[in-house]
Amino acid sequence: MLLDHLPPLLPVVPLLAALLLPPVGAVRRGLVHPLAAGAGAATAILALLALRRVLAEGVIHYHVGGWEPPWGIELVLDHLSAFTAVAVSGVGALALLYAGPAAGAEVRGREASFFGLALLLLASLLGMIVTGDLFNLFVFLEVASISSYALVATGDGRAPLAAFRYIVLGTVGASLYLLGVGHLYLMTGTLNMADLADRLPALASSRVLAVAVGFLVIGLGIKMGLFPLHGWLPDAYTYAPPAVTALIAPIATKAAAYALARILFSVLGVHRALTEVPLMTLLAWAGAVAIVAGGVLAIRQNDLRRLLAYSSVSQMGYIVLGIGLANRPALIGAYLHILNHAMMKGCLFFAAGAAAARLGGPALADLRWMHRRMPLTTACVIVAALSMIGVPPTGGFFSKWYLLVGAVEGGQPVLAGVILVGGLLAAVYMFRVLEHACLVRREEGDHGPAPPSGRSEASPGMLVPLLALGLGILAVGIWNAPIVSGVLRFAAPAGLR
Amino acid sequence: MTELLAYAAARYNYWVYILLMLIGFYAMVAHGNLLKKVIGMNIFQTAIILFFLSTSAKRGGTLPIVGPEALAGGVAPAQLMNPLPHALMLTAIVVMVATLGVALAVLVKIYRRYRSFEEDVILDRL
Secondary structure: OHHHHHHHHHHHHHHHHHHHHHHHHHHOHHHHHHHHHHHHHHHHHHHHHHHHHHHHHOOEEEEHHHOOOOOOOEEEEOHHHHHHHHHHHHHHHHHHHHHHHHOOOOOOOOHHHHHHHHHHHHHHHHHHHHEOEHHHHHHHHHHHHHHHHHHHHOOOOOHHHHHHHHHHHHHHHHHHHHHHHHHHHHHHOOOEHHHHHHHHHHHOOOHHHHHHHHHHHHHHHHHOOOOOOOOOHHHHHHHOOHHHHHHHHHHHHHHHHHHHHHHHHHHOOHHHHHHHOOHHHHHHHHHHHHHHHHHHHHHOOOEHHHHHHHHHHHHHHHHHHHHHHOOHHHHHHHHHHHHHHHHHHHHHHHHHHHHHHHHOOOEHHHHOOHHHHOHHHHHHHHHHHHHHHOOOOOHHHHHHHHHHHHHHHOOOHHHHHHHHHHHHHHHHHHHHHHHHHHHOOOOOOOOOOOOOOOOOOOOHHHHHHHHHHHHHHHHHHHOHHHHHHHHHHHHOOOOOO | OHHHHHHHHHOHHHHHHHHHHHHHHHHHHHOOEHHHHHHHHHHHHHHHHHHHHHHHOOOOOEOOOOOHHHHHHOOOHHHEOOHHHHHHHHHHHHHHHHHHHHHHHHHHHHHHHHOOOEHHHHHHHO
């Protein structure tokens, strides 16, 4: 039956659709976007089916081509990978739906290659999530990066320069990752994650292992935009076309964060030798620095997209902090934040694109009268902002709550304080957005635009995915208990406090 | 001291790859010319590919092609080079070529707009 092949289907469905798009686009250009959105939706449904099956039957191991691991490539769907696949493919499908009406003049006439690249990105991110092989992960990581480079470069103005910077830094990241994989391969002679996990404990005190881990962490740190390795991120998110940012920003860095957690816990098993490895403490503090630095930098921005980009740096810090704390509640918080941040950043970038299309510019000052002209969009921004700050009942509150519990249980009061300060910083930068969107009044001698009379919401094609994410943020908050007790409880590695 | 030197000399392939990597990294960081940055990036990636390939070599080793005579006499793995790094690097080279292609395409786009590859000239014309 087809569903016995769920793990490879997750990357293969969007990949096949990506290959189908150019011939379809040559015949009927109007079919390109429906086909791409349909492939995204099909992938999201497959991911949900995969999660349901993992919950019912346990971990799925799939041997590609019938070759037994460690010789063949193994695909693994466990609670963590199925959960991340649902988060990435769900938000990715909505971003593909949104990208149709949002794609501007720079894409006109080239829809087939644009959506082909977008589906290729989705396919490779899912490949990164389901694979059980370190080298296979490298290949998918690079396919994802190369399609992101090309997507960012489709923009006008400074976009190609931003893309170039992204290419150089991203390639260094990927090369360092490959070097780390090479060291692990030379030590053990295997690339299969489960096989490595069996062999590495015997080499725990090796200096080569420490070097390999350093390469892997820095390589993936560049890919996920971990401060201070985030140099490519603000420009790429700011100058890429809105439809591209809406696709890349929510999901691309999450897959790298997932890969980091997967390697640290499933391959290296750091939680088993936690006391001897200062790496995790370093990671936790790097996350803390990212939270504060990203937040402070976000406050200073006057361009909405740039503000959101630095906010991404800050929010990725939460995920890394949770991974670094490496206890059960902190990891649950980090994994939940992968979903929450994908949803709220998707929601905000969707809204930013819609506002730029309707109100005329990406600057905060252009958001004036947004609450009158685009009430539904503004409502979604408010929900996402509350989630970013961490106000119940939005999803963001619960991931930060678990992180906070993890920091306290881990005996790290300073890190707990940083989590709270990060929420405060998020409040400042998100309130700056809301101030411009909702509160700026017309004063004496003001020559700004008059309060508009009518509404001008974005087209339904943009509004529906936006509302879906806005409601989704609330839904994850309200039903966080079943998500945590049903899925994420099993995602944290066994034998953890 | 001589022991240390012998130790270092016995692993000269690692020194070569580290040197190449640093040359590539230096070109990426220090050069203001975007095209030279791409060349540096390529050297950086090539260094890692050479690192992988050099680890598969064996003194007196031969190609890992197993013919009918091996079936009679059995295969002696110690005399065959490790084929796996070669297979991996074939994939990595494809990845590298794709990255290079995208980088050059982006450079064409940058050049059409700013008429220069020099970073400071481009920054002036922003």
